[in-house]
């Protein structure tokens with residue numbers, strides 16, 4: 001939530017900062033601002049609204065070789081020009097952009113007001129500018145260092161001082177911040193896609209790092225005030241991967257990227273004919289894995305739904321008990337875990353504050369920690385003992401799509417991997433499990449061909465006020481995820497429910513106006529789900545069923561069917577969510593919603 005950026009170098013920083021802010025806009029988009037230094041004077045422009053509005057306002061602002069920028073997702077104070085960043089101190093010489101929450105800002109504000117500081121916004125962030133002013137004599141680095149000693153909470157802070165036009169100061173605690181290294185120019189940003197156009201050489205900062213960024217070099221000191229060399233990582237994403245490339249929006253592009261993303265996540269991890277899965281990245285010995293008595297998955301949102309499916313995969317194949325926890329609850333739950341527990345954090349961004357906090361909590365219990373992440377070098381990846389990366393490429397649309405399906409693929413193979421090590425399945429059984437995967441990419445392609453059929457359904461139902469999604473087994477988690485996709489981008493109330501629970505209450509909702517999307521694939525629960533459909537139809541509800549190709553029986557009772565290829569239960573999860581992603585997408589587009597930047601949301605939830 002909120003994106004920060006800074007540039008110093010040989011080029012005019014204004015268009016560069018605007019470009020970076022556009023790439024960061026998925027983190028927040030209710031207001032934006034930029035500060036540059038021109039002839040030892042700070043120039044600040046802020047606008048309520050999108051980065052494009054800011055861009056229009058700064059066209060005549062000329063050149064500057066140093067600047068910072070911000071795109072906001074409001075936490076403290078409504079979206080407005082006054083509350084937009086950069087914030088300034090009383091002298092007008094200091095400009096600050098901030099991502100995070102200063103939890104003790106009220107007491108700091110009281111103190112600063114009593115010392116004569118004048119505040120202009122309702123934000124927590126403004127205290128940072130005034131604190132730096134309080135400690136500033138002639139060294140901006142020292143002033144920031146002293147200020148952060150007083151702050152509680154999470155922050156990625158980037159600071160300019162007009163008397164120091166040769167350096168940017170930046171620091172972080174629990175909010176992501178990366179450095180991008182260029183030739184005679186350097187960048188700082190909340191995340192990698194922001195600066196991919198300019199560099200792939202990235203340093204991931206650690207909590208407590210305090211940096212002086214000059215155009216030719218960067219000095220990083222750690223929390224013990226020691227100059228430290230952080231490793232430079234070459235990121236293999238490129239600028240095009242983070243662009244729309246001809247699609248109307250990122251969400252559609254990312255839905256259609258799923259065949260490639262899935263293939264790249266699988267590639268080099270399995271040897272199908274040997275029934276072997278390779279997860280060299282996770283650093284756990286076979287003996288350690290054999291000692292795992294329990295697995296706990298922690299995650300949020302869509303990643304939590306992937307966790308629900310992962311539980312079913314792992315318990316079925318490896319016969320290890322799994323619980324799936326909301327990361328936001330886990331750390332307050334006095335977890336019963338120990339050195340024989342494996343904790344798996346699932347996170348596309350690798351920066352979700354609740355998941356990160358939950359995983360930090362685990363450290364106390366000596367459990368092994370691995371994560372399934374999409375963003376290389378992200379905070380969650382870094383605190384884990386091992387990371388399995390989904391190779392989905394940058395996911396920019398706020399609604400998670402390709403990250404989810406690649407997480408499912410990783411969880412599927414991870415289950416086979418565990419099951420082989422604890423010898424719960426034989427090599428031939430592992431081979432059988434892997435067989436379907438070879439054709440998965442082609443099958444995903446086939447499901448995507450249903451796009452125009454699904455668009456027609458969206459045109460029929462886009463005016464609905466409520467839609468129910470139901471399923472059983474893995475289909476229940478798909479129902480939850482389908483409902484989440486719809487509500488977050490179209491603002492239609494959508495509820496995912498366990499089909500077996502319908503008679504325990506929700507069936508009362510069914511009448512001729514209620515649309516029910518049913519995950520009704522062939523398998524052990526097929527007859528039961530058929531009963532659910534009959535019960536809905538007897539009450540005049542309208543049914544769209546996701547069915548197995550060739551299922552003629554359901555066609556006779558459901559109002560509409562969407563057939564997906566016949567694959568095993570595990571792989572069916574990947575195929576059955578895609579029509580629901582498309583359904584949500586087309587409904588939202590038909591309603592005129594911004595699918596990439598839905599209201600009130602941000603891509604990375606970096607505050608708890």
Ligand code: F6R
Nearest residue numbers: 301302303347348349352399400
């Ligand atoms: C929904 C969505 C969110 C995220 C959640 C966790 O489409 O994207 O629910 O899944 O905020 O984010 P990550 O996976 O980055 O930890």
